[in-house]
Amino acid sequence: MAEAVVTMDGWCTLHDTRTFDWSSWKMTSEQERSEAVAEFEQLMTKWDMTEEDKNGSQTLYKVVGNKADLLFIFLRPTMDELEEIKREINKSKIGDYLIPGYSYVSIVEMTMHNPMDGGRDRVLDPKVEARLKPILPKWEHACFYPMARRRNEEANWFAIDKAERTRLLYDHGMTGRKYAGKVKEIITGSIGLDEWEWGVTLFAHDPLEFKKIVYEMRFDEVTAKYGEFGDFIIGNHLAKEAVASYFAL
Numbered sequence: 001m002a003e004a005v006v007t008m009d010g011w012c013t014l015h016d017t018r019t020f021d022w023s024s025w026k027m028t029s030e031q032e033r034s035e036a037v038a039e040f041e042q043l044m045t046k047w048d049m050t051e052e053d054k055n056g057s058q059t060l061y062k063v064v065g066n067k068a069d070l071l072f073i074f075l076r077p078t079m080d081e082l083e084e085i086k087r088e089i090n091k092s093k094i095g096d097y098l099i100p101g102y103s104y105v106s107i108v109e110m111t112m113h114n115p116m117d118g119g120r121d122r123v124l125d126p127k128v129e130a131r132l133k134p135i136l137p138k139w140e141h142a143c144f145y146p147m148a149r150r151r152n153e154e155a156n157w158f159a160i161d162k163a164e165r166t167r168l169l170y171d172h173g174m175t176g177r178k179y180a181g182k183v184k185e186i187i188t189g190s191i192g193l194d195e196w197e198w199g200v201t202l203f204a205h206d207p208l209e210f211k212k213i214v215y216e217m218r219f220d221e222v223t224a225k226y227g228e229f230g231d232f233i234i235g236n237h238l239a240k241e242a243v244a245s246y247f248a249l
């Protein structure tokens with residue numbers, strides 16, 4: 001039997017997409033709209049304070065395709081806090097127009113054995129701690145998709161031995177390193193939490209880098225042999241300062 005992977009786990013993560021009900025919004029009075037936007041900005045300020053205190057992180061993206069209008073990404077120490085945030089949005093004035101869409105629940109994950117260090121065990125130093133409790137970059141573009149490792153007769157990721165997994169993830173990491181400064185990745189584990197096995201959240205200044213990295217990785221053995229992918233969602237950053245103009249009619 002293959003040895004089970006031991007993970008180091010960090011903050012709980014919620015990817016929450018919403019479709020905005022523009023038709024109802026257009027029928028709402030200007031005063032009600034400005035109150036709703038002001039309340040939403042206050043909510044964002046409150047979340048920012050949590051981030052400043054290093055008790056979580058979040059970011060908001062305007063979705064390009066028609067899968068949704070907005071993508072919220074929240075990281076918090078507990079699932080309770082994530083559920084509270086969702087409820088807080090739903091109870092807010094603007095929540096009446098934010099129709100819940102696709103969501104994904106996962107936990108920031110790193111393998112205990114570091115493939116980039118000959119498979120040696122990681123220690124919980126400040127550097128590792130910072131990766132498990134990351135402050136999300138507020139880069140211009142984000143890309144999210146869930147994925148899994150194949151589990152069939154010919155190729156079963158969960159049946160190969162640790163040394164082989166380490167080798168494959170080392171090659172994967174070397175491809176990833178070529179994108180240092182261009183693509184920032186956060187891997188969240190979702191086995192037992194959501195439909196796929198991992199959530200992949202990528203940030204970039206240039207969205208073309210998403211296409212390049214995901215394409216290049218398709219040729220890595222670990223992806224070519226074992227990678228399976230869900231739907232991709234792409235967004236452009238929406239800063240708090242731009243929220244009022246986003247909702248303006």
Ligand code: VOV
Pocket residue numbers: 109110111114115116147149169172173175176177179180183184185187198200202213214217218223227
């Ligand atoms: C921005 C680049 C980048 C870099 C540097 C990078 C590096 C690394 C390292 C060193 C490790 C190993 C485990 C650890 O250190 O915890 C991982 C782990 C993982 N990755 Fe990755 N990845 C990147 C980027 C990156 C992308 C773009 C993808 C998706 C596309 C693809 O085709 O798969 C991905 C997937 C994953 C997954 C699903 C895991 C978990 C696998 C598991 O079975 O445990 N990843 N990743």
